[in-house]
Amino acid sequence: NKVWAVVPAAGIGSRMQADRPKQYLILNNQPVIVHSLQRLISHPLIEGVVVALSANDPYWPSLNLPSHWPIHTTLGGEHRADSVSNALEFLKNLTQRDPWVLVHDAARPCIRHSDIDSMLQQLSDDPVGGILGVPLSETIKRVNADNTIEATVDRTGLWRASTPQMFRLRGLAEALTQAKQCNINVTDEASAMEFMGLVPKMVAGHADNIKITLPQDLALAALFLQQQNN
Template identity: 55%
Template sequence: MTASHAFWAVIPAAGVGRRMGADRPKQYLELAGRTVLEYTLNIFIRHPRITGLAVAIGAEDPWFPELSIRTDKPMLVVHGGEERCHSVLNALRALEGQVSDDDWMLVHDAARPCLGREDLDRLLETLEHDPVGGLLAVPVSDTLKRGDADGRVEQTVDRSGLWRAFTPQMFRYRALMRALQTALAEGATVTDDASAMERAGHAPRLVEGSPSNIKITSPADLALAGFLLERDRA
């Protein structure tokens, strides 16, 4: 394994984001003058080590063609699937023949527009020679409670060793595709790429990132992301 292998960004952007209660998916909501997805894509478009991008959108998505995206890098746009894992797999299949088995795939949530350059650099530098790959994550700092069916505390959970899984999650092309294909064939709908790799017997490496790399799931998250982006711009 050498550093000569390419780095590709894979962005699953086919989600509908029902919890936002908006008239369009959350990745197309406006944020500090641009859409969430435009901010997310530009993170990878502007990074010199990213070779290209593969974006999975909804089959009847009317918003993506209206985006203002300028790039000299190759960018494939494919139809996503029912769940995130299906969208990622569709994007990987579209890259068949354009990437090598050992090229790195950086799968990143469309609704994480606040990924910092330092975090992305750290992920690339930490994992580029790793035999498995890994993900950005943040150690759990809050006290965790397990609730019962009545909404009462059943147990305080030991947080030592627990991490919040973020993205990008970075794995080799062929290994990730096989892991996702196997998980789906066995009826497992994995919620992230690291889970698929874990099911395949791998131990992804945790790379500590910034808590500012938030995922937008609610109106409050959108407001916070806007603040963080304006702060970084200033």
């Protein structure tokens, strides 16, 4: 049974401080978002992708994506969760089924098929779903407002949450709606499911699935893509 992907791509990339949203910056000869989409679309179990875009995004039309790519676009929202919500509503109108949906940041161009495979293998029979992540590797400090160290946090069981985040279409749409109604700020899909009292799983992914966020991340991603191809 095939799954769908949702790609939030309506952010402005303020931390990147570039002349355009980071998903449209060039990485190894093509825009970041094209890498991300290509890796999703070329996966044999992904049926199609719904991309959430900013209103009047001038960059999207000039990508000239291959017309046979199974891509639909919809309008994003103020926050990432709003963009994802809109894409899920679009998808609800497209299918009567309740497929698994992989929500994947446009700004994560280094996602590997093997990580998607791990997710599908480990979560397809799960009652809730889950996310891709990586255990923390550094010592973690809790710091006060005056930059004094309050504590060293026990790293056991602490992971970085990344994407894809894999949940059922209808349950995820409902969870995001509920979280918004209750004014809960969710920065990922799993938080919304947790808010509903559900228990998502963590799937170990590769550390090279970085989110392009800061200026130096582009060079890092270029190196990772090159390594993956060798």
